[in-house]
Amino acid sequence: MEVTIRQPGVLSTIQDLGRPGRRQLGITPGGAMDALSLRLANVLVGNPESSAAVEMTLRGASLHFDHDALAAICGGEFTVSLDGVEHSTQRPFRIGRDSTLSVGAARRGCRAYLAVAGGFEIGSILGGRGTDLRAGIGGVQGRALLADDILHARNIDVPPIPSGWFLADDWLPDLSGRVMLRSLRGEHMDEFDKSIFGHAFQVSAQSDRMGLRLRGEPFQRTRGAELLSTAVMTGTVQVPPDGHPIILAADCQTLGGYPRIAHVITADLPTLGQLRPGDTVRFVEVDLETARAALAEQALNLRKLRIGLAGRLPWVRTDACSAWT
Amino acid sequence: MRFMRWIPLGDSAVLIPVKDAPAAGELARRIEDAHPDGFLECVPAFDSVAICFDPLRVTAVALIAGLAAGGIRNAPRKSSSGANREIEIPVCYDPAFGPDLADVASTSGLDAERVIQLHVTGRYFVGAIGFMPGFPYLSGLDARLHTPRRATPRTQIPAGAVGIGGAQTGIYPLASPGGWNLIGRTPISLFQPDNENEPTLLRPGDRVRFRAITPREFHEWK
Numbered sequence: 140m141e142v143t144i145r146q147p148g149v150l151s152t153i154q155d156l157g158r159p160g161r162r163q164l165g166i167t168p169g170g171a172m173d174a175l176s177l178r179l180a181n182v183l184v185g186n187p188e189s190s191a192a193v194e195m196t197l198r199g200a201s202l203h204f205d206h207d208a209l210a211a212i213c214g215g216e217f218t219v220s221l222d223g224v225e226h227s228t229q230r231p232f233r234i235g236r237d238s239t240l241s242v243g244a245a246r247r248g249c250r251a252y253l254a255v256a257g258g259f260e261i262g263s264i265l266g267g268r269g270t271d272l273r274a275g276i277g278g279v280q281g282r283a284l285l286a287d288d289i290l291h292a293r294n295i296d297v298p299p300i301p302s303g304w305f306l307a308d309d310w311l312p313d314l315s316g317r318v319m320l321r322s323l324r325g326e327h328m329d330e331f332d333k334s335i336f337g338h339a340f341q342v343s344a345q346s347d348r349m350g351l352r353l354r355g356e357p358f359q360r361t362r363g364a365e366l367l368s369t370a371v372m373t374g375t376v377q378v379p380p381d382g383h384p385i386i387l388a389a390d391c392q393t394l395g396g397y398p399r400i401a402h403v404i405t406a407d408l409p410t411l412g413q414l415r416p417g418d419t420v421r422f423v424e425v426d427l428e429t430a431r432a433a434l435a436e437q438a439l440n441l442r443k444l445r446i447g448l449a450g451r452l453p454w455v456r457t458d459a460c461s462a463w464t
Numbered sequence: 465m466r467f468m469r470w471i472p473l474g475d476s477a478v479l480i481p482v483k484d485a486p487a488a489g490e491l492a493r494r495i496e497d498a499h500p501d502g503f504l505e506c507v508p509a510f511d512s513v514a515i516c517f518d519p520l521r522v523t524a525v526a527l528i529a530g531l532a533a534g535g536i537r538n539a540p541r542k543s544s545s546g547a548n549r550e551i552e553i554p555v556c557y558d559p560a561f562g563p564d565l566a567d568v569a570s571t572s573g574l575d576a577e578r579v580i581q582l583h584v585t586g587r588y589f590v591g592a593i594g595f596m597p598g599f600p601y602l603s604g605l606d607a608r609l610h611t612p613r614r615a616t617p618r619t620q621i622p623a624g625a626v627g628i629g630g631a632q633t634g635i636y637p638l639a640s641p642g643g644w645n646l647i648g649r650t651p652i653s654l655f656q657p658d659n660e661n662e663p664t665l666l667r668p669g670d671r672v673r674f675r676a677i678t679p680r681e682f683h684e685w686k
């Protein structure tokens with residue numbers, strides 16, 4: 140099957156669960172900004188959770204399908220139409236041959252993930268299929284999708300899909316635009332003039348797949364020495380000298396030298412991936428056990444969904460599970 | 465049982481403080497060899513090692529306890545015998561490739577020839593790789609060449625550019641913005657993504673020397 144990009148949208152890239160294990164060579168893990176929605180989209184069409192999907196940002200792509208396909212769009216709530224007829228998301232649906240799927244503007248959230256049954260066939264490079272725009276590797280020629288790009292996928296016989304259902308909101312990241320990010324205290328929190336917990340911040344327009352810059356009452360570091368760079372993680376909240384925190388995102392650098400005031404927990408990184416400029420963020424302190432339990436709940440939901448769909452999508456495997464980080 | 469001192473780095477990594485970069489490299493090697501359950505990767509840096517793990521398979525406490533049970537209780541005080549690789553990197557220091565050579569010379573009070581000579585005779589150590597794939601932070605720069613980063617970073621630096629940032633020297637593997645003072649350029653590639661086993665020319669712990677080449681050698685480099 141060939142899927143041809145008619146309009147690429149604002150920023151559409153191939154993503155998966157990233158390129159782990161090479162941080163010490165400066166190679167960022169990258170991967171989907173909202174990995175939960177990518178996993179859900181893949182599970183809804185019976186793929187392994189780590190299959191490559193199209194990540195769309197704020198305004199989606201138009202794609203032409205030359206063969207019958209089973210697809211799912213998960214994550215942010217985007218207007219979607221199939222050959223001009225409006226279509227709901229967060230569930231699997233059939234695309235007939237010679238149809239055009241148009242993903243429009245995001246009504247809520249920032250990113251949507253399009254998965255097709257059988258998965259897009261994208262070559263793996265350095266352990267991942269996702270696009271690393273800065274290094275220029277992965278996806279389609281290491282860049283964002285452009286009009287006339289052709290994606291290949293396996294032809295499948297699409298089974299009848301019961302309609303009238305979709306994933307409940309509480310299985311998805313928070314798309315409200317006014318979010319609480321559960322976070323662990325960072326090593327240098329006490330060196331600032333105030334706590335990061337309890338204050339509201341706005342997401343700045345200077346935000347991208349490397350990091351989300353926040354605007355609010357600036358922080359002042361009142362003590363503590365100059366730091367040598369250490370490893371940083373997706374979700375690490377750094378405070379540069381201008382006092383405005385940056386939440387590191389999927390394509391962040393592997394090392395950072397700014398003080399670390401907090402770390403967003405892994406279970407809330409999908410919510411981070413759905414924030415757009417102007418949204419409001421508050422940090423809520425939690426402990427390691429809460430962080431682990433929240434992540435375990437997401438893993439359990441994915442497992443339930445996989446088992447629930449197993450009878451309907453004959454190729455679904457219930458035993459497959461991919462590592463979380 | 466004694467455990468290493470550790471600091472949480474979010475819910476999927478811990479940071480182990482160590483004395484210096486050689487000690488970080490040594491500790492990272494030992495942890496990789498031990499490869500405890502749930503372990504994903506180590507990230508050595510100048511005075512720390514991060515241990516990344518799968519939080520659904522192991523807790524931070526269990527990971528550290530598991531390492532202690534395997535005999536890894538302390539950050540090493542110094543690195544083991546010098547089994548490190550030494551890699552020579554050809555650099556053309558012609559002013560056309562090193563637009564900030566004159567600035568480094570005037571900051572140091574030396575002439576450009578002397579700056580090049582000091583840079584070439586230096587013996588360097590890869591303290592960490594970061595910023596971008598394969599970018600080496602090299603320690604060992606002669607103190608006379610220490611130069612603050614540029615007040616206004618350049619928006620585009622070519623791949624292979626050799627720069628000085630504070631007390632460190634480094635090489636840009638990819639074209640990118642950057643604030644280091646550029647003194648030369650190497651024709652060799654520091655990031656080869658198609659090489660699955662060795663995608664970067666350098667690894668943490670490598671030793672590095674520079675060799676001056678002419679513009680002609682630069683252009684004819686294969």
